[in-house]
Amino acid sequence: MSAWINRILREFPADLARFWIACDPDNLLLDERILHSLRERSFEVLPFEDSIAFRTEYEERYRAAWDKGEDGSTKALILQLRGTDLNVLPWDYVREGRKVSIGLADIFPKLSYGVIRHIESEQHEALFEAHNRHATQPLGEGATKDFILTHIFRISPYLLSRSEDFWRELLRLYYRGSGLPPLLADHVGTILVDNQDLEGLPVAELLSSKSFALRVLQDSWDQFLAHHGVCSQRSTDTDRDDTHAFSIPFDHPDVRVIIDNMFLEGSLQPVDIKGSSSNLPAWAKVGLKSDANALGDVVAEGVKRVSAELPGAGSTHRDWSDFARRLGEIIYRFNRLSAQQANDVQAQVHTLQHDADTHLTEWVFEHFADLPSLPAAKGPVMVHHVPRYLAMRREIGEERIALLVFDGLAMDQWFQIREHLAARAPNLIMEENACFAWLPTLTSISRQALFSGLKPREFQDSIETTSKEPSLWARFWQENGLRKPEILYRKSLKRTTQLDELADALSQPNVKVAGIVVDMIDEIVHGATLGKRGITSQIAEWCDTGFVEQLFFLLAEHGYRIYLTADHGNVEAEGIGRVNQGAVSEIRGERVRAYRSEALAASAPEGIDAFRLDLAGLPPDFLPLYAGTRRAFVSEGDQIVAHGGISVEELIVPFINISIENDEK
Numbered sequence: 001m002s003a004w005i006n007r008i009l010r011e012f013p014a015d016l017a018r019f020w021i022a023c024d025p026d027n028l029l030l031d032e033r034i035l036h037s038l039r040e041r042s043f044e045v046l047p048f049e050d051s052i053a054f055r056t057e058y059e060e061r062y063r064a065a066w067d068k069g070e071d072g073s074t075k076a077l078i079l080q081l082r083g084t085d086l087n088v089l090p091w092d093y094v095r096e097g098r099k100v101s102i103g104l105a106d107i108f109p110k111l112s113y114g115v116i117r118h119i120e121s122e123q124h125e126a127l128f129e130a131h132n133r134h135a136t137q138p139l140g141e142g143a144t145k146d147f148i149l150t151h152i153f154r155i156s157p158y159l160l161s162r163s164e165d166f167w168r169e170l171l172r173l174y175y176r177g178s179g180l181p182p183l184l185a186d187h188v189g190t191i192l193v194d195n196q197d198l199e200g201l202p203v204a205e206l207l208s209s210k211s212f213a214l215r216v217l218q219d220s221w222d223q224f225l226a227h228h229g230v231c232s233q234r235s236t237d238t239d240r241d242d243t244h245a246f247s248i249p250f251d252h253p254d255v256r257v258i259i260d261n262m263f264l265e266g267s268l269q270p271v272d273i274k275g276s277s278s279n280l281p282a283w284a285k286v287g288l289k290s291d292a293n294a295l296g297d298v299v300a301e302g303v304k305r306v307s308a309e310l311p312g313a314g315s316t317h318r319d320w321s322d323f324a325r326r327l328g329e330i331i332y333r334f335n336r337l338s339a340q341q342a343n344d345v346q347a348q349v350h351t352l353q354h355d356a357d358t359h360l361t362e363w364v365f366e367h368f369a370d371l372p373s374l375p376a377a378k379g380p381v382m383v384h385h386v387p388r389y390l391a392m393r394r395e396i397g398e399e400r401i402a403l404l405v406f407d408g409l410a411m412d413q414w415f416q417i418r419e420h421l422a423a424r425a426p427n428l429i430m431e432e433n434a435c436f437a438w439l440p441t442l443t444s445i446s447r448q449a450l451f452s453g454l455k456p457r458e459f460q461d462s463i464e465t466t467s468k469e470p471s472l473w474a475r476f477w478q479e480n481g482l483r484k485p486e487i488l489y490r491k492s493l494k495r496t497t498q499l500d501e502l503a504d505a506l507s508q509p510n511v512k513v514a515g516i517v518v519d520m521i522d523e524i525v526h527g528a529t530l531g532k533r534g535i536t537s538q539i540a541e542w543c544d545t546g547f548v549e550q551l552f553f554l555l556a557e558h559g560y561r562i563y564l565t566a567d568h569g570n571v572e573a574e575g576i577g578r579v580n581q582g583a584v585s586e587i588r589g590e591r592v593r594a595y596r597s598e599a600l601a602a603s604a605p606e607g608i609d610a611f612r613l614d615l616a617g618l619p620p621d622f623l624p625l626y627a628g629t630r631r632a633f634v635s636e637g638d639q640i641v642a643h644g645g646i647s648v649e650e651l652i653v654p655f656i657n658i659s660i661e662n663d664e665k
Helices: 003-009 032-040 051-067 091-096 121-134 141-151 163-175 182-191 203-208 210-227 253-265 282-287 292-307 317-336 339-373 383-395 411-424 443-452 456-462 469-479 496-506 520-526 531-544 547-557
Strands: 019-023 043-047 076-081 098-101 401-406 428-436 487-493 513-518 561-565 571-575 592-595 610-612 623-627 639-642 652-660
Touching: 003 032, 003 121, 019 091, 032 043, 032 339, 043 051, 043 339, 051 076, 121 141, 141 182, 163 203, 163 210, 163 253, 182 203, 203 210, 210 282, 210 428, 253 282, 253 292, 292 317, 292 339, 317 339, 317 411, 317 428, 317 531, 317 652, 383 401, 383 428, 383 443, 383 469, 383 561, 401 443, 411 428, 411 531, 411 547, 411 652, 443 456, 443 469, 469 487, 469 513, 487 496, 496 513, 496 547, 520 531, 531 547, 531 639, 547 561, 547 652
Parallel strands: 019 076, 019 098, 043 076, 401 513, 401 561, 487 513
Antiparallel strands: 428 652, 561 652, 571 639, 592 623, 610 623
8 A cells, every 4th residue: 555545544543433524625535546445444435515415325324323333334434525614514413523634735745735736636646755755845836836747747848948859748748648737737838938949839738738739739740741742631621720730740759659659549530641642651651541451450559559558456447537538449440440351350359348348347346436426626537427517617607508418329439420520520629538427327327317416326216217307407407506497408319400499499598508318329229230330330320410510519609518428338248148037127128137125136047147236326225237248138149239237338438528619719
């Protein structure tokens, strides 16, 4: 166990108290490694966000058992209060709880609190080690920024004297993770403002926004090709804006090696070209679509690289989210191959998918229980965090917000839609992230959690239906200060002919938030007979109708900030045989079955490839039985596309922030 985790855990000696109150203004306890370590010591952390919801869970899962002299769900409960004012808590909690205070200012006394509070939680461990080893005296704001850049991000802006130095460090930064916090990016920009080699570059924005940096790299790739006499199809687009193209030294060895990997793994998209590529260096052809045979090689090489970096049981949720995006790119590219090309790499792709799902299942058993409590301020970790995150976006000035839920959209299918949009609507700006669906990954569970902001145990009366979604969506926003006429909900959208009616509703000046379900993907999946490769063809036909970009532009026209996500994805699975229990199973899905009591769950046949996983966020009388890795409860040997279970493609879904470039100027 690391020194950082030990530093936090020492505040909570075992067996000292059952009920704790932690004043935690910096959300230090809401780090998945801390949560997991505490849970291993029989402590559970519950954030105090809603007094009624907290008391309900506290009374049902803990206090009732403690009053009987039993342990309850765990031996000890920590109420995590984001702040220091105990007056916001009920008086009986304050009377009963053992109180501790923990914050960044206390743990990092030699660094400026105004700077370190901008650092992501996963960097606290490295900062703690650097602080103890290298901070010999109190540092001011500027010195703290330099300290963090040097010891955490391995960047020294004073040494970035040449263009290739800057681009090498920027690419290295994004290839191994995310960008700099805006505060540090602005600091670097100030230092480099007089560097003539970087004149005209939006340094701070490049370092802080991955989506912006990737767009600059993609646009500048066309310029690099033109310099070598190769004309890309994108560069002939008369509507194309070249303001994001810069002279980047792609052929410098330090830059080239990372660019090569970014094309192979999907961060950058190969482009179509006109004419011959004979004048282009051999290494650069990885960034072209023109060689049809090369696409199969790109998939094979991508599988090899991604397989070597498969997350494991000790990985973080961000590791899995990043991996899901890389895997999604590979699956999408694989599904676009010709039949012959697909046959050549099919075994490698399927092995990667199977290994990924096996590793993810092991990780879920260890860590999924920590995810519901993670903070949503920087972005939702799970789908039920989405409404809370959108409410925070409204608080900082996004007056009108639209949440688009593409029912059943897997990550690979999002990348297909994204590529279509890049060609048809190049002025769309898409900031890509991911979040976790709820388990089981069924629409009635995960989509209700997504629209309500609640855990499934909090809507157990409607857990088998989506009929309560409109009222749950409205209730969340009414509790966050909106009136009912300001809240819009629509579902079953899929065709351009439906957009006129939607436009009338969106144009009403009183509407502030819109929740919209687009269900074409789910409809295609449930009718699929040719697997996910066949689904890819059907999605392409749907995209060609123009529905997606028309929907986006319609929302933007009426002033909505657009957020797109899904309630779950979908996966190819093979039948292990049907489980015939009559009406015993309340939910009989293809990838999961659910029972209402331990006795009924125990009646499941022995020896089938299935397993139990009971989660605290589910109702106590809702007991799922999951089919094994890439398996389904259908006739043995049958191949289907389904959802409900645990796989990378079902569980980790896109979360995309979409805006129109003209709106940003």
